[in-house]
Amino acid sequence: MVNTEEIMELSLKLAGLKEVPEDSAIYMSGGNIRKVLFGIDAGVPELLLAKQLGYDAVIAHHPQGGTAVINFHQVFKRHIQQMVVAGVPWEEAEKAVRKKLEQLEVEAHTRNYAHAVDVAKLLKMPYMNIHTPLDEVGRKIMSEQINRRIGKNSTVQDVVSALKEMPEFKNAVTEIKIRLGKAENPAGKVVVSHGAGTNGGYEIAKTYFKHGIKTVVYIHISSRDLEKLKSEGRGTLIVTGHIASDSVGINPLIHELEKRNVSVTTIGVVPS
Secondary structure, three states, X not given: OEOHHHHHHHXXXXXXXXXXOXXXXXXXXXXXXXXXEEXXXXXXXXXXXXXXXXXXXXXXXXXXXXXXXXXXXXXXXXXXXXXXXXXXOHHHHHHHHHHHHHHHHHHHOOOOOOHHHHHHHHHOXXXXXXXXXXXXXXXXXXXXXXXXXXOOOOEHHHHHHHHHOOHHHHHOOOOOEEEEOOOOOEOOOEEEOOOOXXXXXXXXXXXXXXXXXXXXXXXXXXXXXXXXXXXXXXXXXXXXXXXXXXXXXXXXXXXXXXXXXXXXXXXXXXXX
């Protein structure tokens, strides 16, 4: 048996984080948890289903309410740290993040942040979401897989092939796509841009390319941002697929919970 706080602490440990990021939260605490319903998106319908079927807690991946929704934009700043580590000057990294950070903050004010949380309280159903910690787990796993499989003479296709060896990508309905560039191009320096709330769009990919990163890996991108990158024709962008990529980070937590004799039923998670 575990409680909600122990589950959150476990996710932080897996990610190598010391504090709960702004996009993750325990909405309603609970203990004696033996049976969990875990969904990439888990809101009111899933809470009702869990109550009906006798689950002890609901865990969502994506933020569902409270400060995790209102302060979601704060984790987008993690892109700055990732860019600096890759060799982008701090000032340019901060500039690349600035516009979308403001957009995310403005959009947060449109969200009904109390709806699902209030339902959980009425149902007395322990409820939480874990977003950035699990995305960080996934980012590290994907980066390590690429680093193990590619060298200085590797191509973009070699990067794709390395990722396709992972079970989540093997089992997914979506395919890993080279959205910008060609498969036969040299991979060069590769960065997995993930674990910062959402993808960096046009500005962050452009800035990576400007500073010598030849291949950027996103888990998703808007068609508008992709067209802007295509118009410039610089660098290579690999898109791995949202749900499969999220699952790469979620499955290690599920396995750890199962080791603790917690039964986990998933909704929308690609199995490993």
